Amino acid sequence: MATQEQTALNPAHHASRFDAKWLIIGAAVIVVGWLALVPLVFLIWQSFMTPLAPDMPALFTLANYRNVYTSAETFRLLTNSVIFAGGAAVLSLGLGTSLAWMNERTNTPFKSLFYALSIVPLIIPGILFVAAWIMLASPKIGVLNLLLQRALGTDYVFFDVYTLPGMMWVDGIQHAPIAFLLMSAAFRSMDPSLEESALMSGASLMQVARRVTLRLATPALAASFLILFVRSIESFENPALLGLPAGIQVFTSSIYEALHAYPSDVGLASTYAMTLLVITSGGIYWQSRLSRNSGRYATVSGKAFRPRIMDIGRWRYATGAFFLTYAALVIGLPFLVLVWSSLQRFYAVPSLAALKTVSLANYQAIFDYPSIGTAVWNSIVLALATATAVMALTAVIGWLVLRTRVPGRWLLDNVASLPMVMPGLVVGLAIMISYLALGGGIYGTIWILLIAYLTRFLPYGMRFNTTSLLQLHKELEESAQLSGANWFTTFRRIVLPLLKPGLMAGWLYIVIVSVRELSSSVLLYSPDSIVVSVVLWELWQNGQYVQLSAMGVMLIAVLFVFVLVAQGFGRRFGVREV
Amino acid sequence: MLSVTALTTEYRSGRGQNVRAARDIAFEVEKGKFFTLLGPSGCGKTTTLRSIAGLERPLSGEISVNGRVVFSASRNISVALNKRNFGMVFQSYAIWPHMNVFENAAFPLEVRGGLAPTAIRAKVMAVLEVMGLAELAERESTKLSGGQQQRLALARAIVMEPELLLLDEPLSNLDAKLRERMRFELKRIQRELGVTTIYVTHDQAEALALSHEIAVMNEGRIVQIGPPRAIYERPRNRFVAEFIGSSNFLEAEVLAADNRPGFWRVRGRFGDLVAHSETALEPGTGVTLSVRPENMELSETRFEGAGNFFTGTVDSKVFQGDFADFQVRVDGATLLARTHPSLRTPVGEGVYIRIDPEKCVVLTGG
Numbered sequence: 001m002a003t004q005e006q007t008a009l010n011p012a013h014h015a016s017r018f019d020a021k022w023l024i025i026g027a028a029v030i031v032v033g034w035l036a037l038v039p040l041v042f043l044i045w046q047s048f049m050t051p052l053a054p055d056m057p058a059l060f061t062l063a064n065y066r067n068v069y070t071s072a073e074t075f076r077l078l079t080n081s082v083i084f085a086g087g088a089a090v091l092s093l094g095l096g097t098s099l100a101w102m103n104e105r106t107n108t109p110f111k112s113l114f115y116a117l118s119i120v121p122l123i124i125p126g127i128l129f130v131a132a133w134i135m136l137a138s139p140k141i142g143v144l145n146l147l148l149q150r151a152l153g154t155d156y157v158f159f160d161v162y163t164l165p166g167m168m169w170v171d172g173i174q175h176a177p178i179a180f181l182l183m184s185a186a187f188r189s190m191d192p193s194l195e196e197s198a199l200m201s202g203a204s205l206m207q208v209a210r211r212v213t214l215r216l217a218t219p220a221l222a223a224s225f226l227i228l229f230v231r232s233i234e235s236f237e238n239p240a241l242l243g244l245p246a247g248i249q250v251f252t253s254s255i256y257e258a259l260h261a262y263p264s265d266v267g268l269a270s271t272y273a274m275t276l277l278v279i280t281s282g283g284i285y286w287q288s289r290l291s292r293n294s295g296r297y298a299t300v301s302g303k304a305f306r307p308r309i310m311d312i313g314r315w316r317y318a319t320g321a322f323f324l325t326y327a328a329l330v331i332g333l334p335f336l337v338l339v340w341s342s343l344q345r346f347y348a349v350p351s352l353a354a355l356k357t358v359s360l361a362n363y364q365a366i367f368d369y370p371s372i373g374t375a376v377w378n379s380i381v382l383a384l385a386t387a388t389a390v391m392a393l394t395a396v397i398g399w400l401v402l403r404t405r406v407p408g409r410w411l412l413d414n415v416a417s418l419p420m421v422m423p424g425l426v427v428g429l430a431i432m433i434s435y436l437a438l439g440g441g442i443y444g445t446i447w448i449l450l451i452a453y454l455t456r457f458l459p460y461g462m463r464f465n466t467t468s469l470l471q472l473h474k475e476l477e478e479s480a481q482l483s484g485a486n487w488f489t490t491f492r493r494i495v496l497p498l499l500k501p502g503l504m505a506g507w508l509y510i511v512i513v514s515v516r517e518l519s520s521s522v523l524l525y526s527p528d529s530i531v532v533s534v535v536l537w538e539l540w541q542n543g544q545y546v547q548l549s550a551m552g553v554m555l556i557a558v559l560f561v562f563v564l565v566a567q568g569f570g571r572r573f574g575v576r577e578v
Numbered sequence: 579m580l581s582v583t584a585l586t587t588e589y590r591s592g593r594g595q596n597v598r599a600a601r602d603i604a605f606e607v608e609k610g611k612f613f614t615l616l617g618p619s620g621c622g623k624t625t626t627l628r629s630i631a632g633l634e635r636p637l638s639g640e641i642s643v644n645g646r647v648v649f650s651a652s653r654n655i656s657v658a659l660n661k662r663n664f665g666m667v668f669q670s671y672a673i674w675p676h677m678n679v680f681e682n683a684a685f686p687l688e689v690r691g692g693l694a695p696t697a698i699r700a701k702v703m704a705v706l707e708v709m710g711l712a713e714l715a716e717r718e719s720t721k722l723s724g725g726q727q728q729r730l731a732l733a734r735a736i737v738m739e740p741e742l743l744l745l746d747e748p749l750s751n752l753d754a755k756l757r758e759r760m761r762f763e764l765k766r767i768q769r770e771l772g773v774t775t776i777y778v779t780h781d782q783a784e785a786l787a788l789s790h791e792i793a794v795m796n797e798g799r800i801v802q803i804g805p806p807r808a809i810y811e812r813p814r815n816r817f818v819a820e821f822i823g824s825s826n827f828l829e830a831e832v833l834a835a836d837n838r839p840g841f842w843r844v845r846g847r848f849g850d851l852v853a854h855s856e857t858a859l860e861p862g863t864g865v866t867l868s869v870r871p872e873n874m875e876l877s878e879t880r881f882e883g884a885g886n887f888f889t890g891t892v893d894s895k896v897f898q899g900d901f902a903d904f905q906v907r908v909d910g911a912t913l914l915a916r917t918h919p920s921l922r923t924p925v926g927e928g929v930y931i932r933i934d935p936e937k938c939v940v941l942t943g944g
Contacts (some may be wrong), residue, residue, distance in 0.1 A: 475672035478633055479731075481659050482666045483686035484738065493685075497676045 021487040028396040029412060035455045036418045039430035043277075046433045047270035064267040068275070077272075081250040081279075084167055084243075085233035091172025092228050096179020097221065099323065101209065103180075104187040106312045108319040113327060114180075120331050121177045122509075123559040125516040126237040127536050128552040132334035133170045134241065135341055135545070137161045143337055146349045162246040171238045173330050175228055182227065186220030187213070205310055219290055226287035230280045234423035236519035241540065251276040252425050252519070259429070259523065266433065273426040281421045335556065342549035362550035369547070371530050378446055379532040383514035386453040387507045393454075394461030394506075395499060399491070402469050403477070413462070420459040424519030427456050432523055446529040452520040457510045464509070468502025508566045512559060579609040579774050580630070580742060585639030587625050599625040601798040603639070607791070610772040612765075616785040617795035618821065624746060626795075627778045631666055631744050632659030643741050665735030665773075666744040669751065671727045673719045679706070679730055680715040686738040702737055708767065709733045725756050729763075736773060743768075743775040749784060761787050782822040786810060794818050802943070812856060814943035819868040826874065826913045828867040832859045841935055848909040851886045851933070855940035866941045873937035874915035876904060877930045878923055886933040892925050906931065 047065070049058040068074050099117070102108040121129075136144050137159035148158050160166055190213070198212045199205075214221075239253040249257070251272050258269040312319065341347055342362050348354040366372060394416065400406060401413045419427060431452045435443045442448050476498065480490045496503070518533040525534050532555065539548040585603040588596050600622035607613040615623035628634040630641055632648065635656060641649040643664075648657040665686075674682055683706060687698045706712045709729040714722065722730060728748055735743055749757045749764070765788050768775050779785055785792050786806040793803045794817075802814045813819035816827065828851075830844035836852050842859050844851050844867070853867050881887055890906040890913070902919045905912050906929060915931070923929050 473670050473672060475668040475670050476674060478631075478659075479666060479668055479672040479734070480674075480685065480689075482631060482633075482662070482664060483689060483734065484660045484663070485685070485689040486660055489689050493689075494674060498674070500676075 025396060025400055028393055029400070031393060032397055032412070032416050032458065035451065035458060036415045039427065039434050039455060040418070040422075042434040042437060043270055043273060043426070043430035045437075046266060047274045049267065051266045061267075064271040068268065068271045074275075077249055077251055077254055078275075080164070080243075080248055081233055081276075084164060084171070084239070084248075084250055085229050087165070087168035088171035088175065088232040089225055089228035091168060092175040092179045092232075093183075093221065093225050095173065095176040095326065096181075096224075097183045097217075099176070099180045099326065100183035100187055101213070102319045102323060104184055105209070105213070105310055106316065106319060107309050108312075108316050108323060110320055110323060113323070117327055117331070118177050118181055119563065120560075121174065123512060123563060124331075124334065124556055125518070125533060125536065125552070126174070126235065127241070127518055127533065127540065128338065128548075128556070129174050129334055130170055130237050130241045131540060131545070131548060131552070132337050133161055135337045135347070135549075136333055137166065141347060141349075143340075143349055150349075161242050162248075164248055167238055167242045167248065170242065171232050171235060173326070174238075175231055176326070176330065178231065179224055179228055182224040183217065183220065186217050186224075190216055205312060208310075223287045223290040226283045226290070230283040230287075230421075233276070233279060233283075234425075234519075236423070236425050236522075252423060255425050255429060256522075266429075269429055270433065273423075273429055276423060276426060277421060280423065284421045335553075338549045338552050338556075340549075341546050342553050344546055347545050362546045363554070365547050366551045366554065369535065369551075371527065372535060374528065375530045375532050375535045378449075378529060379515050382446065382449055382453055382531060383511045385450060386457060386514045387510035390454060390457050390461035390510055391465070391503050391507050394458065394465045395496070395503065398462060398465035398469050399495065402466060403474070413466075416462045417459045419455050422456075424456060424517065425523065427452055428520035428523035431455065431520070444526040444529070448524050449521060449529055449531065452524055453514050453517060456517070456520060457513060460510055460513070461506055464502050464506030465499065468499050472498050504566070508563070512563070515555075515559065579611075579644060580607040580613075580776065581640075581642050582606075582626070582630065583640045585626065585629060585636050585641065587622070587629055587634060587636045589625075598798055600629070600636070603795075603800055605793055605800065605803060607774060607776065609774055611790040612768050612775045612777065612788055614777040614779060614785040614789040614792045615795055616779055616782060616792050616822075618780055621795040622798040623778045623780075623795050627744055627746055627776060630742070630776060631664055632657065632662050663738065663740055664742040664744055665738060665740035667728075667731045667735050667746065667748045669747045671731040671748075671751070673722070673727050673730055675720045677719060678715070679711060679717050679719055679722070682719050682730055683711075683733045683737050686734060690738065702733075705733045705737045708770075724752050725760060728752065728760060732764075732767070736767075736771060740773065743773045745775060745777045747779050750779070750781070757784075764788060786822070794821065796821075811937075812939055813868055813941065815941050816866060816868070819939075819941065823870060824914065825868045825870055828869065828911075830865055830867055832861050832863050832865055834861050835859075836935075842940065844940075847911065848888055851938060852935035853938040853940050854936055855942060857942045859940065868939045868941055869913075869933055869937060871903070871914040871916040872901075873933060874906075874913060874917075875932040875934075876906070876915050876917050876921055876923070877932070878921075878927075880930055881932045886935060886938060888931045890929055890931055892923050892927055892929055894925060895923075904929075 046058075048060055048062070050061050050063075051058065099114070103111060103114045134142070136142055139145060139157040139160045139162070142159060142161070145158050149155055161170060194216065195208050195212050198208045203211065233250070234252065236252045236256070239248070239250045240256060242248075243250060244253050244257070255269045255272045255276075258265045258272065340350055343358045343360070344354065345357060345359060345361060348357070397412060397416050401409045422430070431448060432443070435448055435451075442451075472495070477490055477494055480494045481487075485493070516533060517531075518537060521531050521534050522537055525531060532551075536548060536551060536555075539545075539551065583604045585600055586598065587600045588598055590596055603622070603626050605613070615626055617623045625634060629636045629639075629649070636649065636651060638651040639649070640647065640651070640653075643662075647653070647655050648662055649655060674685070677685070680702060684698050684702045687693050687701060693701070703712060703715065706715055709732060711726065711729055711733060714726065719727070719730065728751075731748065745764075749760055752760060761784060768788075777785075777788060786809075789806055791803065791805055792809050793800045794809060795801065796817050802809060802818050804812075809818065810822055813822065813825070819825040819827070828846050830846040830851065830853070833843040833845055833850065835841070836843050840854055840856070841852055842855055844853050844865060846867070851867070853865075855865075859865065875881070888908050890908040893905040893907045893912060895905070896903045897919060900919065902917050902921060904915045904917060904921070904923075906915055907913075908931070913931075
């Protein structure tokens with residue numbers, strides 16, 4: 001028996017068993033810490049420093065902050081940003097909540113389309129959505145304007161996207177699917193008996209919706225509003241394409257302008273970025289507080305209830321029409337206008353005459369585009385590498401946070417989720433500063449893009465992995481260990497296979513958002529490390545709208561097929577429900 | 579065989595305070611015996627089991643199996659749980675949904691290594707045979723019924739021939755009928771294999787039916803250890819008497835020793851009684867008597883012979899099919915009596931009561 005005790009006490013034996021496990025975990029912690037913290041530290045550092053130049057070292061200065069906060073320009077930026085993001089968030093929340101209520105609680109027709117509604121906007125890159133809406137509703141070339149003018153015989157401008165309301169409109173309908181998903185989840189986790197007892201008390205359907213359903217959903221509404229607000233204030237394509245030509249500046253477009261002015265002003269950009277970070281951090285912090293406190297509303301229990309469908313009678317034609325209109329605005333019209341313009345040599349309003357000039361020349365032009373091969377290859381490599389690395393990394397981190405009692409694990413959770421508050425443009429800027437200062441020769445290579453993508457999408461991986469880990473009963477792992485399996489075997493044979501559905505879903509999501517990614521890439525790319533989204537950006541900058549449309553149509557088609565295949569694959573080979 | 583001494587565990591509550599879950603737990607289990615930790619939820623029984631398994635690290639104490647120390651706080655020994663060689667069945671069964679029945683049961687042998695696939699196959703199939711799962715070996719584990727999952731979990735726990743089998747409320751997720759059948763199954767399997775078993779439950783009927791020995795726990799401590807019959811018939815204190823079965827409690831004052839050893843004459847509010855006590859009593863002190871409802875004999879005619887006699891009035895009655903419960907008022911107190919259903923005394927009528935002195939137990943501890 002003494003030998004048994006010695007085995008347990010033998011430090012070497014102990015150490016070897018420990019090292020192997022902690023090596024992987026330690027490596028994951030270091031990588032995550034590096035990714036999340038280094039850019040932030042350098043961003044803060046830069047905002048207090050004069051720009052680094054070959055002939056001059058960076059010096060401490062408060063001038064950046066002094067210049068920014070004493071300027072009336074900054075106040076205008078702040079007002080514009082808040083009005084834009086607030087208006088867009090109100091619009092998307094209103095739309096998304098109505099749609100979610102119709103889908104979850106009423107017998108509105110065309111329900112099978114709701115799913116498409118939630119997935120399709122994901123695969124339309126932001127720059128294409130905004131470009132499509134310019135083709136639809138710009139005062140000069142907008143199809144909707146021109147058609148109405150022709151029909152009514154006036155030259156009145158009906159729609160103008162180059163205005164603050166226009167920006168809100170485009171951003172609002174673009175983000176409504178997110179509101180739809182968030183509010184659907186909230187409605188689904190609400191105990192239907194609360195509404196049923198209101199009905200039995202004699203309340204009408206509308207009274208129930210207004211006085212019970214919406215009241216119960218208030219915490220979810222507030223939390224969703226904050227998420228949407230942060231999303232909008234972070235958005236780059238919309239303010240860049242719609243705001244800059246009209247002189248309506250917000251923080252993101254100003255950061256971009258400051259960097260692309262000659263000489264570029266990194267200090268100014270960093271200070272703007274810091275201000276933006278404070279706003280987004282506040283929003284996310286407040287949102288997480290709200291979500292945590294929603295525990296006192298016993299309705300939101302995390303438990304899924306069987307949805308209760310109310311018969312709304314003839315009103316369902318109205319809700320059906322509302323839904324179809326929305327689907328047309330967010331999917332139908334933008335995609336059709338892209339297809340139309342992709343077939344035209346020069347941009348023209350749809351007409352019978354223009355139908356004769358239809359050609360596939362633009363598609364040919366895209367294949368002949370000089371950097372297209374490099375861009376496609378880079379995008380594929382980056383998307384696959386990012387998705388795989390993020391999901392693997394966050395599986396380990398998520399396990400560490402949820403399954404161990406390592407002190408400081410909550411901190412690790414927060415560090416891995418930190419990039420959530422960083423707009424893409426700020427991530428790009430911070431990484432640019434970091435690796436210019438650190439050297440190492442990765443600036444201007446594809447590696448810096450990989451680092452940016454990893455940083456940006458780390459929080460998504462955390463969310464997918466922690467959600468599926470939380471659903472995994474701890475006893476499944478404990479019984480493996482009691483069966484004699486060590487940590488490796490347990491992780492490889494029990495944890496990973498059971499996480500597979502979540503890992504696949506997260507992987508798929510990150511592949512798509514990586515291909516779409518523009519706001520970090522646009523600051524970090526070089527001719528060798530160009531990616532697909534940046535090619536779209538270049539085409540827009542060059543005014544090659546018809547080629548942009550052709551490339552957009554192909555990209556959307558490819559992403560759509562990818563989603564279908566991946567989902568079919570997941571259904572066939574995915575793990576059975578636990 | 580299994581020896582647990584001075585085991586104390588602590589956990590951090592939501593408010594950041596350290597809470598003692600199990601306090602100073604000590605017991606011994608002989609080889610091949612079925613030992614049950616019984617108590618209400620939160621009494622520390624699961625924590626004790628998880629400490630033995632190695633899933634939790636106790637604050638202090640020592641656990642040894644067959645003389646091998648698997649945990650000792652003072653000597654800083656803690657054998658990793660995957661080296662302890664204990665089988666465990668969890669409350670949720672923890673059947674891995676991505677493996678079929680055979681793969682689930684073969685896992686412990688595979689990860690240990692040292693066995694050829696054919697040997698593993700033979701061993702697993704033998705165990706599945708015992709559990710009546712042999713024909714289902716290739717079935718997806720998610721397609722099993724509750725009872726089959728439970729047997730698979732048991733198969734997986736015993737396939738590696740563990741030194742100790744740990745069962746954490748394995749029957750609590752089954753419906754009532756199946757639970758009763760599995761009780762017999764479990765008992766048969768344990769007796770056939772002769773594997774030393776530690777069982778955790780809050781169900782007194784399970785504990786009484788299965789165990790060689792029961793430890794009743796309350797608020798982190800063991801309050802009584804003994805064979806099922808002793809626990810039921812001679813509860814040491816009010817908690818045990820109430821938690822296991824139900825009891826009538828009578829306050830009384832000790833008068834003197836009766837002529838038979840172990841029996842004492844006491845004075846209650848409705849007259850003098852003869853009661854049984856395991857320890858000597860001091861005349862003049864107050865004691866509590868416990869009487870099981872089924873030991874309260876009721877009759878419409880006067881009893882003959884020896885015993886404790888009273889008269890009372892039927893207050894209310896409940897017909898339960900195989901028995902009838904009567905609430906009887908005796909001098910302002912209400913006592914519960916469980917009788918044969920043939921007794922049909924109407925409510926409000928008088929009734930004669932007899933209690934065998936043997937069944938009139940003085941609670942001696944706490």
